[in-house]
Amino acid sequence: MFKHLFKLIWNKKKQNFLLMAEMLVSFLVLFAVFTLMVYYYSNYKKPMGIEYQNVWVINYGNAYQTKNIDSLNLYYETLRKTIKSLPQVQEISFVSGNIPFSQQVNESALTFNGKHVNHLNNFTVEDGYKEVLQAQLLEGRWFNKQDAVAKNKSVVIDAALKEATFGNEPAAGKLLGNDNDKDRLKVVGVIQTIKRNGDYVNPGPGLYFRTDTGSFRWLSKILIRVAPGTDATFEGKLYKTMANYMKNSNVEIEHLTNKLKDSNYFALVPMIILGIVSAFLVINVALGLFGVLWYNINKRRGEIGLRRAIGATGNSVSSQLVSESMILATLSLIIGVFFAVQFPLLNVFDLSAGIYIGGMLLSVLFVYLLVLICSLYPGKQAAAIYPAVALHEE
Incomplete structure (x- = not known):
């Protein structure tokens, strides 16, 4: 089964290479976003160490x-x-x-x-x-x-x-x-x-x-x-x-509660910028993946009709398209993880390895979930193709 899927992917290597490149870039951006989120969350869980309420600052x-x-x-x-x-x-x-x-x-x-x-x-x-x-x-x-x-x-x-x-x-x-x-x-x-x-x-x-x-x-x-x-x-x-x-x-009087809000807003600016960039990128990748799969179905109606004519079920056809997408995602993620794992090994930005690993796992899960969602509906449409109609069109 997997050998056949790899053969189908290799036969369309040029088209699939662009799709894999999009997934790779998405993973790297998501890795940066999720690593920052894990870093922020790990710091947020730590105790403040002080009771800052009702504390004022007099600047003079x-x-x-x-x-x-x-x-x-x-x-x-x-x-x-x-x-x-x-x-x-x-x-x-x-x-x-x-x-x-x-x-x-x-x-x-x-x-x-x-x-x-x-x-x-x-x-x-x-x-x-x-x-x-x-x-x-x-x-x-x-x-x-x-x-x-x-x-x-x-x-x-x-x-x-x-x-x-x-x-x-x-x-x-x-x-x-x-x-x-x-x-x-x-x-x-x-x-x-x-x-x-x-x-x-x-x-x-x-x-x-x-x-x-x-x-x-x-x-x-x-x-x-x-x-x-x-x-x-x-x-x-x-x-x-x-x-x-x-x-x-x-003389100026400030409240520590207000200064804490300002510090938090200032710290969240990089997170907001990365979040906006990654959101646009993920949307583009999702639309591109959805469009490519939809295009593949229309180009492969004859192939799908022949598979249905010789006994393939709709679920098996749908599973094939979803599996192809997941294999492409896996190949992209292997390359992405190779680059991402260099950050904890080289101790980049002086962050603990657990933060990088958490960001890596969340990025991998998100990419898999994104690919799965984008491939389910085209796979369902492929399963609904009647063999007689597809062969007649051919």
């Missing part, structure tokens, strides 16, 4: 310039107490600019025990940062005042950095850095990785530093947790409080 320009550290700290400590005295404010923390769901980044690299960690996100935060965002502590503790006089600089790492450096071993209390590094960092705690780039993007490893006496020179953001149900009236009051205290500064 650092207008107070002085060389005296004590005066600088006093200025911002007074601002902290002023904001925290407001009844709707539950917690406050000055932070570096790369807050969750912002486009600002501060990256570096790290080598530990021969392991290289690239795209390491560095954050400068205060002791109240964990309470403001309600970050989930997995191991050890958060920063406290004792860290200001510690021999080694205290840091908190997230679960992603712990896995990249210490693996399954406990990290709290250990030193991070090379053995010959005099400025090694002491890990005091591990928190759940925060999806700082939104729901759909891998945040990468994170390293948290505690603010020091000179940090207020360059910090320009404040995170505050407000009471649930706090409305725009309080937002206006908070703005006036900031504007009156920092008269020469540009």
